[in-house]
Amino acid sequence: MQENQTKNNRAIGIFDSGFGGLTVMSAISKLLPKENLIYFGDSAHVPYGSKSKKVVTEFSTDISKFLVKKNVKMIVIACNTASAYSLKTLKKVIKVPIIGVIEAGSVVALQNTKNKKVGVIGTEGTVKSNAYAKEIKKHNKKINCFSKACPLFVPLVEEGWNSGKITEDIISVYLKELVDKKIDTIILGCTHYPLLKDTIKKVIGKNINIIDSATAVATAVKNLLEKNNLLKEKGKGRYEFYVSDDPEKFKKLGSKFFNNKINKVTKVEL
Amino acid sequence: MQENQTKNNRAIGIFDSGFGGLTVMSAISKLLPKENLIYFGDSAHVPYGSKSKKVVTEFSTDISKFLVKKNVKMIVIACNTASAYSLKTLKKVIKVPIIGVIEAGSVVALQNTKNKKVGVIGTEGTVKSNAYAKEIKKHNKKINCFSKACPLFVPLVEEGWNSGKITEDIISVYLKELVDKKIDTIILGCTHYPLLKDTIKKVIGKNINIIDSATAVATAVKNLLEKNNLLKEKGKGRYEFYVSDDPEKFKKLGSKFFNNKINKVTKVEL
Numbered sequence: 001m002q003e004n005q006t007k008n009n010r011a012i013g014i015f016d017s018g019f020g021g022l023t024v025m026s027a028i029s030k031l032l033p034k035e036n037l038i039y040f041g042d043s044a045h046v047p048y049g050s051k052s053k054k055v056v057t058e059f060s061t062d063i064s065k066f067l068v069k070k071n072v073k074m075i076v077i078a079c080n081t082a083s084a085y086s087l088k089t090l091k092k093v094i095k096v097p098i099i100g101v102i103e104a105g106s107v108v109a110l111q112n113t114k115n116k117k118v119g120v121i122g123t124e125g126t127v128k129s130n131a132y133a134k135e136i137k138k139h140n141k142k143i144n145c146f147s148k149a150c151p152l153f154v155p156l157v158e159e160g161w162n163s164g165k166i167t168e169d170i171i172s173v174y175l176k177e178l179v180d181k182k183i184d185t186i187i188l189g190c191t192h193y194p195l196l197k198d199t200i201k202k203v204i205g206k207n208i209n210i211i212d213s214a215t216a217v218a219t220a221v222k223n224l225l226e227k228n229n230l231l232k233e234k235g236k237g238r239y240e241f242y243v244s245d246d247p248e249k250f251k252k253l254g255s256k257f258f259n260n261k262i263n264k265v266t267k268v269e270l
Numbered sequence: 271m272q273e274n275q276t277k278n279n280r281a282i283g284i285f286d287s288g289f290g291g292l293t294v295m296s297a298i299s300k301l302l303p304k305e306n307l308i309y310f311g312d313s314a315h316v317p318y319g320s321k322s323k324k325v326v327t328e329f330s331t332d333i334s335k336f337l338v339k340k341n342v343k344m345i346v347i348a349c350n351t352a353s354a355y356s357l358k359t360l361k362k363v364i365k366v367p368i369i370g371v372i373e374a375g376s377v378v379a380l381q382n383t384k385n386k387k388v389g390v391i392g393t394e395g396t397v398k399s400n401a402y403a404k405e406i407k408k409h410n411k412k413i414n415c416f417s418k419a420c421p422l423f424v425p426l427v428e429e430g431w432n433s434g435k436i437t438e439d440i441i442s443v444y445l446k447e448l449v450d451k452k453i454d455t456i457i458l459g460c461t462h463y464p465l466l467k468d469t470i471k472k473v474i475g476k477n478i479n480i481i482d483s484a485t486a487v488a489t490a491v492k493n494l495l496e497k498n499n500l501l502k503e504k505g506k507g508r509y510e511f512y513v514s515d516d517p518e519k520f521k522k523l524g525s526k527f528f529n530n531k532i533n534k535v536t537k538v539e540l
Contacts, residue, residue, distance in 0.1 A: 044325050045315060050428075052516035055314050155425040158320075166443070169436050246322035 008232045011036035011240070012221065013067030013075040013096075015060070018046035019250070020154070020191035021078030022257035024101065025239075027218035028076070029260065032225075035237045038070055041254075044244035047154060048081040049123025049190070056125065060086035062270040064094045066242075072096060073230050076221060080122050080189045080213070084131035097224055104220035105187050105213030106135040112209040113143065113185040119178035119208075120147040122189030123154065132189055146181045150174040150190075157192045160256070163199045171196070171203045185209040195257070241265040278502045281306035281510070282491065283337030283345040283366075285330070288316035289520070290424070290461035291348030292527035294371065295509075297488035298346070299530065302495075305507045308340055311524075314514035317424060318351040319393025319460070326395065330356035332540040334364045336512075342366060343500050346491060350392050350459045350483070354401035367494055374490040375457050375483030376405040382479040383413065383455040389448035389478075390417040392459030393424065402459055416451045417459075420444040427462040430526070433469045441466070441473045455479040465527070511535040 012032075014025050018041050025039050040063050042048075048056045060082045067075055075098040077083045077090070083100025090098050109118050109132075120132040126149075133145035152170055161167050178186065186208055188194060194212045201210060225231045239260065243250045247265035254262045282302075284295050288311050295309050310333050312318075318326045330352045337345055345368040347353045347360070353370025360368050379388050379402075390402040396419075403415035422440055431437050448456065456478055458464060464482045471480060495501045509530065513520045517535035524532045 044321065046320075050316075051314065052519070055515045151429050152422070152425050152431075155422050159421050161422075166436060166439050169439070173436070245325045249322070 004229070005233065008073065008230050009036065010071050010073040011038045013038050013040070013070065013072035014078045015040040015042065015063045015067065015075070015082070016079040016191060017042045017048040017082065019158070019254055019257045022254055023191050023194045023214040024076060024078035024217055026257070026259045027214040028221055029237060029239070031218040031222055033237055034232045034235060036232065036239070037237055038067060038072060038240045039242065040067060041241070041243045041250055043246065043250060047123070048079060049125045049151065049154065051125065053085040053129070056082055057086040057089050060090060061093060064090050064098070066268065066270055068094060068096060074098065074221070074224065076217060077101065078191055078217070080191065081125035084126045084129035097228065099217065099220055099224060101191065101213040101217045102131050102135055102189070104216040105189065105211055106132055106139070107220075108216040109185050109187050109211045110136060110139050110143070112211060115182065115184045116143050117181060117183045117185075118143055118145050119181070119183040119186040120145055120189050121150050121153075121174070121178070121186065121193065122147070124149045124151055126189050132187060146178050146183060148174055148178055153190065153196060154192045157195045158253075162195050167196070167199055168203050171200055175200070175204055179204055183208060185211060187211045188213060242268050244268065244270065274499070275503065278343070278500050279306065280341050280343040281308045283308050283310070283340065283342035284348045285310040285312065285333045285337065285345070285352070286349040286461060287312045287318040287352065289428070289524055289527045292524055293461050293464045293484040294346060294348035294487055296527070296529045297484040298491055299507060299509070301488040301492055303507055304502045304505060306502065306509075307507060308337060308342060308510045309512065310337060311511070311513045311520055313516065313520060317393070318349060319395045319421065319424065321395065323355040323399075326352055327356040327359050330360060331363060334360050334368070336538065336540055338364060338366060344368065344491070344494065346487060347371065348461055348487070350461065351395035354396050354399035367498065369487065369490055369494060371461065371483040371487045372401050372405055372459070374486040375459065375481055376402055376409070377490075378486040379455050379457050379481045380406060380409050380413070382481060385452065385454045386413050387451060387453045387455075388413055388415050389451070389453040389456040390415055390459050391420050391444070391448070391456065391463065392417070394419045394421055396459050402457060416448050416453060418444055418448055423460065423466060424462045427465045428523075432465050437466070437469055438473050441470055445470070445474055449474055453478060455481060457481045458483060512538050514538065514540065
């Protein structure tokens with residue numbers, strides 16, 4: 001029992017190309033407040049969305065190996081592009097359980113759609129990979145998926161322009177073709193997008209379900225830990241943050257994405 | 271003489287974090303069509319604009335060493351962020367003449383302003399470095415410089431949204447405070463921005479001089495080569511392209527920025 005708790009006290013490793021994955025960390029910390037969490041933001045290589053599968057998989061592998069050295073009990077890929085491109089490879093190379101945001105978001109979308117028309121928005125990489133559609137079709141071949149890359153959403157969020165006329169206009173341009181397809185559910189397939197959720201709702205209306213993959217993946221993490229008897233049972237979780245570029249900037253801007261204060265950030269070279 | 275021409279036939283090395291520097295390469299190829307040019311686009315690390323001085327200088331040093339191995343006769347830093355952060359360090363480490371876009375753009379702005387109020391727009395890194403203002407003040411302490419980071423301009427250009435209502439609105443938000451300061455000259459302190467030049471002119475009016483640092487740096491390259499007796503005198507220039515990520519994407523999108531077709535792009539690991 002004692003031995004089991006020592007094993008279970010190990011942290012959950014979470015990584016993303018930058019800040020976006022902090023929305024996933026937020027959701028996990030709310031659902032599982034006892035868990036210790038270690039976050040890695042690859043700020044020297046951000047963004048992943050426009051980069052190749054090969055290079056994103058190289059970055060993801062290096063980070064996962066770093067997290068394993070930190071003795072994590074599982075890894076969450078809190079980045080849609082890295083999940084789309086690298087999950088398969090990482091599952092072969094990394095010895096702890098590893099989950100991505102895409103499977104989790106797909107399951108929740110399947111539970112929500114009634115007319116079987118699902119929209120997916122994300123970075124160029126996520127959309128090009130077609131990963132959400134593949135995942136959804138695995139569960140139900142009758143679902144129609146329509147996807148659209150929205151490359152301006154990440155810089156808009158990083159600029160803090162989460163609402164306002166310009167942001168609404170940009171959302172309207174990107175999402176028009178999905179709305180025209182009569183989708184009843186849309187997956188926010190990028191961990192930055194939850195910060196645009198209210199404005200997206202304002203533009204596309206209340207009748208379309210908006211699936212936030214951050215919340216979905218938190219539930220998936222809980223299920224996986226329960227199933228493997230790995231839940232930490234006592235005490236409040238501790239949080240550690242690592243980045244590959246300027247820790248001060250991460251500390252300052254990270255608070256937009258994370259619901260807690262970020263006290264200490266350490267720069268590491270992989 | 272023969273020996274001199276062999277020496278002078280060596281290429282000019284040009285580098286940037288991605289595609290933007292191709293606007294500089296375009297300007298150089300127009301002004302100096304006989305010169306051989308080697309371009310390096312650091313697409314695995316793009317963008318530099320939001321990254322730290324330390325990490326940008328590391329990237330720039332690795333690239334410059336690669337270009338020196340390619341036997342270039344001089345290096346042009348075709349990226350404002352890298353020029354602002356790394357030129358000093360590179361001048362110490364690299365043995366061939368090296369120039370950045372900032373000095374060149376500053377000189378032309380000085381020649382153009384009448385009311386001594388100059389605006390500078392660029393990435394977060396370029397603006398934070400205050401490099402244009404420092405350079406301009408070196409020549410004339412009486413000039414007032416007003417700068418503004420415009421982080422959405424690069425993604426707008428990369429999305430191909432060079433004109434239209436949304437782009438005009440974004441330009442208007444960013445440039446309002448500079449226009450209010452009654453600047454008569456504005457430096458486009460980012461190599462992506464020349465593609466927005468017409469729309470910027472439409473928004474801020476014809477009375478403000480727009481200084482495109484790509485054209486300015488081409489003139490500076492010509493002057494430097496003439497001064498050092500390094501001009502190539504015969505034949506048409508040949509162009510080589512290297513990148514640190516997907517060469518196919520570079521080939522396809524690079525043509526937006528470069529006035530010639532890009533035939534062959536080679537991926538290298540530094």
